[in-house]
Amino acid sequence: MPDNIKDKAASTASSASHTAAEAKGLAKETASTVAQKASDAASNLGQRAQEMASTVGHKAQDLASSAADRTEDAISSVGQGMSSLAGSIRQNAPGQGMLGSAAGAVADRLQSGGEYLQQHDLGDMGSDIGRMIRQYPLPSLLVVFGLGYLLGSSLRR
Numbered sequence: 001m002p003d004n005i006k007d008k009a010a011s012t013a014s015s016a017s018h019t020a021a022e023a024k025g026l027a028k029e030t031a032s033t034v035a036q037k038a039s040d041a042a043s044n045l046g047q048r049a050q051e052m053a054s055t056v057g058h059k060a061q062d063l064a065s066s067a068a069d070r071t072e073d074a075i076s077s078v079g080q081g082m083s084s085l086a087g088s089i090r091q092n093a094p095g096q097g098m099l100g101s102a103a104g105a106v107a108d109r110l111q112s113g114g115e116y117l118q119q120h121d122l123g124d125m126g127s128d129i130g131r132m133i134r135q136y137p138l139p140s141l142l143v144v145f146g147l148g149y150l151l152g153s154s155l156r157r
Helices: 004-091 097-119 122-135 139-157
Strands: none
Touching: 004 097, 004 122, 122 139
């Protein structure tokens, strides 16, 4: 009988070892599957985040472009209004004398300013302002301080 018990113990041990090996293999396979699924989920999440960021970027770019277009249209409209006002001043102002020459000068300045606003975009205007500041730095600085003072005074009220 002791041989029978030994055989059963060896058989049970072998069976337990085999079962443990199968469990180990199954655990490895399950861990590998879970890791692959986690990796796929992370990859999908990353792709979705990238797509959303790209979409948001495109929408922001479209909004900025639309705002720039509306701003340029508004500036052109102001230019048209200035040109129209210049024409009205020329029609209604006296043709002779000091008042007539002053009205003519104002109308000429309004006309040229209106044409400038109609013919140039924001980029051109920025370049022109930069060029003027480089050409006349001290007067530009004084104008900026003056505008700041006036703005500050009006905001305090």
